[in-house]
Amino acid sequence: xxxxxxxxxxxxxxxxxxxxxxxxxxxxxxxxxxxxxxxxxxxxxxxxxxxxxxxxxxxxxxxxxxxxxxxxxxxxxxxxxxxxxxxxxxxxxxxxxxxxxxxxxxxxxxxxxxxxxxxxxxxxxxxxxxxxxxxxxxxxxxxxxxxxxxxxxxxxxxxxxxxxxxxxxxxxxxxxxxxxxxxxxxxxxxxxxxxxxxxxxxxxxxxxxxxxxxxxxxxxxxxxxxxxxxxxxxxxxxxxxxxxxxxxxxxxxxxxxxxxxxxxxxxxxxxxxxxxxxxxxxxxxxxxxxxxxxxxxxxxxxxxxxxxxxxxxxxxxxxxxxxxxxxxxxxxxxxxxxxxxxxxxxxxxxxxxxxxxxxxxxxxxxxxxxxxxxxxxxxxxxxxxxxxxxxxxxxxxxxxxxxxxxxxxxxxxxxxxxxxxxxxxxxxxxxxxxxxxxxxxxxxxxxxxxxxxxxxxxxx
Amino acid sequence: xxxxxxxxxxxxxxxxxxxxxxxxxxxxxxxxxxxxxxxxxxxxxxxxxxxxxxxxxxxxxxxxxxxxxxxxxxxxxxxxxxxxxxxxxxxxxxxxxxxxxxxxxxxxxxxxxxxxxxxxxxxxxxxxxxxxxxxxxxxxxxxxxxxxxxxxxxxxxxxxxxxxxxxxxxxxxxxxxxxxxxxxxxxxxxxxxxxxxxxxxxxxxxxxxxxxxxxxxxxxxxxxxxxxxxxxxxxxxxxxxxxxxxxxxxxxxxxxxxxxxxxxxxxxxxxxxxxxxxxxxxxxxxxxxxxxxxxxxxxxxxxxxxxxxxxxxxxxxxxxxxxxxxxxxxxxxxxxxxxxxxxxxxxxxxxxxxxxxxxxxxxxxxxxxxxxxxxxxxxxxxxxxxxxxxxxxxxxxxxxxxxxxxxxxxxxxxxxxxxxxxxxxxxxxxxxxxxxxxxxxxxxxxxxxxxxxxxxxxxx
Numbered sequence: 036x037x038x039x040x041x042x043x044x045x046x047x048x049x050x051x052x053x054x055x056x057x058x059x060x061x062x063x064x065x066x067x068x069x070x071x072x073x074x075x076x077x078x079x080x081x082x083x084x085x086x087x088x089x090x091x092x093x094x095x096x097x098x099x100x101x102x103x104x105x106x107x108x109x110x111x112x113x114x115x116x117x118x119x120x121x122x123x124x125x126x127x128x129x130x131x132x133x134x135x136x137x138x139x140x141x142x143x144x145x146x147x148x149x150x151x152x153x154x155x156x157x158x159x160x161x162x163x164x165x166x167x168x169x170x171x172x173x174x175x176x177x178x179x180x181x182x183x184x185x186x187x188x189x190x191x192x193x194x195x196x197x198x199x200x201x202x203x204x205x206x207x208x209x210x211x212x213x214x215x216x217x218x219x220x221x222x223x224x225x226x227x228x229x230x231x232x233x234x235x236x237x238x239x240x241x242x243x244x245x246x247x248x249x250x251x252x253x254x255x256x257x258x259x260x261x262x263x264x265x266x267x268x269x270x271x272x273x274x275x276x277x278x279x280x281x282x283x284x285x286x287x288x289x290x291x292x293x294x295x296x297x298x299x300x301x302x303x304x305x306x307x308x309x310x311x312x313x314x315x316x317x318x319x320x321x322x323x324x325x326x327x328x329x330x331x332x333x334x335x336x337x338x339x340x341x342x343x344x345x346x347x348x349x350x351x352x353x354x355x356x357x358x359x360x361x362x363x364x365x366x367x368x369x370x371x372x373x374x375x376x377x378x379x380x381x382x383x384x385x386x387x388x389x390x391x392x393x394x395x396x397x398x399x400x401x402x403x404x405x406x407x408x409x410x411x412x413x414x415x416x417x418x419x420x421x422x423x424x425x426x427x428x429x430x431x432x433x434x435x436x437x438x439x440x441x442x443x444x445x446x447x448x449x450x451x452x453x454x455x456x457x458x459x460x461x462x463x464x465x466x467x468x469x470x471x472x473x474x475x476x477x478x479x480x481x482x483x484x485x486x487x488x489x490x491x492x493x494x495x
Numbered sequence: 496x497x498x499x500x501x502x503x504x505x506x507x508x509x510x511x512x513x514x515x516x517x518x519x520x521x522x523x524x525x526x527x528x529x530x531x532x533x534x535x536x537x538x539x540x541x542x543x544x545x546x547x548x549x550x551x552x553x554x555x556x557x558x559x560x561x562x563x564x565x566x567x568x569x570x571x572x573x574x575x576x577x578x579x580x581x582x583x584x585x586x587x588x589x590x591x592x593x594x595x596x597x598x599x600x601x602x603x604x605x606x607x608x609x610x611x612x613x614x615x616x617x618x619x620x621x622x623x624x625x626x627x628x629x630x631x632x633x634x635x636x637x638x639x640x641x642x643x644x645x646x647x648x649x650x651x652x653x654x655x656x657x658x659x660x661x662x663x664x665x666x667x668x669x670x671x672x673x674x675x676x677x678x679x680x681x682x683x684x685x686x687x688x689x690x691x692x693x694x695x696x697x698x699x700x701x702x703x704x705x706x707x708x709x710x711x712x713x714x715x716x717x718x719x720x721x722x723x724x725x726x727x728x729x730x731x732x733x734x735x736x737x738x739x740x741x742x743x744x745x746x747x748x749x750x751x752x753x754x755x756x757x758x759x760x761x762x763x764x765x766x767x768x769x770x771x772x773x774x775x776x777x778x779x780x781x782x783x784x785x786x787x788x789x790x791x792x793x794x795x796x797x798x799x800x801x802x803x804x805x806x807x808x809x810x811x812x813x814x815x816x817x818x819x820x821x822x823x824x825x826x827x828x829x830x831x832x833x834x835x836x837x838x839x840x841x842x843x844x845x846x847x848x849x850x851x852x853x854x855x856x857x858x859x860x861x862x863x864x865x866x867x868x869x870x871x872x873x874x875x876x877x878x879x880x881x882x883x884x885x886x887x888x889x890x891x892x893x894x895x896x897x898x899x900x901x902x903x904x905x906x907x908x909x910x911x912x913x914x915x916x917x918x919x920x921x922x923x924x925x926x927x928x929x930x931x932x933x934x935x936x937x938x939x940x941x942x943x944x945x946x947x948x949x950x951x952x953x954x955x
Contacts, residue, residue: 058700
């Protein structure tokens with residue numbers, strides 16, 4: 036399957052980045068070393084942690100990053116001059132990338148990715164990297180909540196139709212799987228990522244058939260262990276049709292589950308369970324779907340509604356309660372000098388960093404954001420992912436990432452893993468705090484004395 | 496530029512649709528005529544209307560719809576049998592499509608697209624059509640609010656980085672342009688759709704340069720009429736640097752605008768305007784950005800803040816306040832027989848339909864959802880878009896669609912065009928209401944007597 040970068044290519048970039056590249060080029064700065072850091076400024080109020088995701092796609096995009104002739108002609112049409120376009124034509128990524136592994140829980144202000152490269156190369160990736168990591172991290176983080184709410188019952192992704200576009204559906208299915216979702220309904224995602232696929236029938240099939248019983252009978256014959264959708268006309272009537280079919284088909288009856296897709300899922304699942312059990316069909320499982328989110332799933336699970344599997348669509352696929360992350364990609368170092376902006380509410384931590392996670396009795400107790408090269412007793416989370424433009428092999432398989440996510444989430448404090456808001460202690464190392472003050476003073480001493488000092492005084 | 500259908504192809508489909516296709520195939524129903532209707536059940540509370548969008552992409556996808564060998568091998572790996580895969584290999588769309596033109600305001604329950612085709616063909620499009628039309632319609636509808644709030648000031652799309660994926664950014668830029676947005680920052684979108692592009696500099700350029708003044712000087716020389724970002728360290732300090740540069744450069748100073756990206760945009764824009772005016776720089780315009788949505792823009796515009804242009808990112812790009820539509824694609828007719836589901840809260844109107852819009856003195860006064868073939872005094876909104884699998888030419892240009900949207904929105908009642916909630920009268924024709932009752936009675940008389948009558952009694 037072709038990846039997106041083939042389609043939008045290196046033109047998945049905002050005009051202002053190309054303009055800045057030209058600025059660097061004209062000022063002779065393009066090859067000078069810079070580090071940019073990707074991080075989330077604040078978690079959404081309804082997220083206790085984020086699950087890092089999207090690195091594999093990002094590394095593939097970066098390895099393929101280059102401008103083709105047609106793209107360069109488009110840039111020429113915007114007025115960019117010949118010598119600069121020649122520079123762009125040769126632009127490849129030759130830098131280093133350190134990143135949180137996919138499936139790692141991360142918190143606000145922690146670098147998820149740090150890119151160290153000639154500034155033109157690192158700047159060119161801005162829109163791409165924010166979009167790639169931001170989307171998959173957001174969707175994996177949402178799915179982790181849905182999976183937690185289901186308390187061990189399987190969750191299936193039904194969201195392709197409502198995802199915000201084809202990529203969001205495809206990449207979302209991968210992110211959901213990493214977060215513990217069992218399967219996806221989307222065949223393109225099943226094929227692209229080798230994820231289990233699931234799904235059975237829609238109401239239209241039942242309506243097209245002469246009767247619901249005929250539709251059920253056809254499916255029972257064609258698809259062993261299938262799931263029958265029972266709510267087209269009336270849920271309990273649908274359950275009775277399934278039971279009637281069981282007695283009609285006898286030993287040939289081999290249905291795996293029924294699906295409830297509307298109404299009071301708690302009450303209906305209990306009625307359906309009782310009817311099925313009374314008919315000797317205790318092995319038939321119950322799938323619930325229809326406007327589910329983690330809060331509804333948690334209520335159903337907490338009430339012990341006899342639901343064996345949840346099909347979750349829209350709300351998970353668009354991260355309905357938090358459909359964007361406050362994620363930024365900021366210059367933190369240029370030619371060895373720490374950089375930061377001081378705009379209100381948008382401060383960034385200067386310099387290359389590392390994040391250490393401390394554990395007590397196997398439970399994550401605190402994170403420390405430190406300068407790169409500092410040592411600490413915790414586990415260092417940022418790892419080398421690309422060196423001199425080459426991805427470090429072997430990259431983990433999707434199953435390995437999924438296992439890592441499950442194990443890493445399990446080390447978080449219980450409050451952090453719950454749906455209700457809970458905070459986790461993230462601190463800045465002494466060395467980083469000193470460096471931040473030093474950088475601020477230098478900015479104050481150079482171009483913006485009055486402003487920078489005013490801001491510095493109001494900082495932590 | 497390759498389109499998405501090339502990438503995910505006909506596998507942008509859920510497993511249950513393929514399973515139903517097999518059901519139709521095995522039951523000998525696959526070629527029998529069906530009509531499916533795409534509509535939004537309820538508008539989001541913060542939308543007074545939706546702007547239909549995405550039809551051009553949909554028609555292109557449908558014309559290209561087919562399974563290639565690799566996709567068929569994947570389906571074989573899922574257990575689908577040879578004769579059915581042969582059927583899929585030959586599957587092409589040969590049906591008819593009637594649709595609201597792009598840029599038409601639409602309301603709840605009104606068909607946006609109606610597909611009439613052999614049922615297997617029409618069913619196969621379900622996930623594709625919901626995703627394509629749903630996303631672009633959602634984004635165009637959001638942008639229409641942002642444009643209205645700006646009261647004639649230009650709005651520029653800065654949202655590519657936070658859009659939910661590459662498609663969402665690319666297709667979003669097109670939808671925003673249709674809704675009246677002036678330009679996009681995303682070069683891939685500018686190139687793909689021939690939309691104006693805009694953008695200047697980020698904070699990183701200023702931080703990388705030895706000083707803000709140096710960064711401004713470089714841009715002023717390289718990019719005539721550029722916009723300088725003034726808030727990296729302190730907004731008013733940045734404005735003073737622009738003014739100092741003007742006096743330094745004299746006649747060579749040719750800056751178009753400054754951009755404020757943080758802080759109290761109302762107060763800062765007034766201070767900046769005064770400083771610029773006092774320095775004889777009344778021609779320099781002010782661009783505002785940073786977490787803007789239609790409510791903030793409306794407040795700034797209502798207060799007459801001296802802002803000439805708004806850069807809008809995240810909230811518009813993900814339709815933050817309503818990140819999904821309750822959009823469905825439902826079987827409404829099979830072999831000439833009306834179909835509907837009766838699931839609570841998810842009822843669909845049976846049969847092929849037409850929507851008429853009535854006007855009083857040039858202002859839209861009411862819509863009537865009628866049966867196809869009914870005549871009415873209003874304007875018929877659904878038009879033939881594809882006949883026997885061939886798109887009807889010529890399709891309108893993006894500029895024509897944009898003009899149509901502007902003119903059609905202008906005919907809506909003022910309350911409808913405002914940001915605060917307002918309802919618009921949409922009724923069902925007498926013939927459609929009778930047909931609905933007739934279909935319900937038939938369902939009641941056939942497979943589901945008790946259930947259907949119970950639901951029918953509670954319907955309008």
